[in-house]
Amino acid sequence: MAVTHGANPEELTALGNTLKQQVGPIDSLVSTVTSVLGGTSWTGPARVQFEDDWNTTFRTALDRLKSAFEAAGAGCVTRATDLSVLMGSR
Numbered sequence: 001m002a003v004t005h006g007a008n009p010e011e012l013t014a015l016g017n018t019l020k021q022q023v024g025p026i027d028s029l030v031s032t033v034t035s036v037l038g039g040t041s042w043t044g045p046a047r048v049q050f051e052d053d054w055n056t057t058f059r060t061a062l063d064r065l066k067s068a069f070e071a072a073g074a075g076c077v078t079r080a081t082d083l084s085v086l087m088g089s090r
Helices: 009-021 023-038 046-088
Strands: none
Touching: 009 023, 009 046, 023 046
């Protein structure tokens, strides 16, 4: 039977770590936009609409992306470790 699944543990670990490292930039983006928006002298319906979109749609999407990167990154690292053990590398 042909092998249909596999991965290089080192590459999988690197991918996992890279995904997990993206959490910081996402947090930074949210913090920066929230801070700058809070300090901006802008009134009117356009601001209200943007703030509503930012606080609901945009931040929610960024939080989901952050959670997805955390979970996928951790999953990659765990799979790489398990694969290394299975292969006798560790």
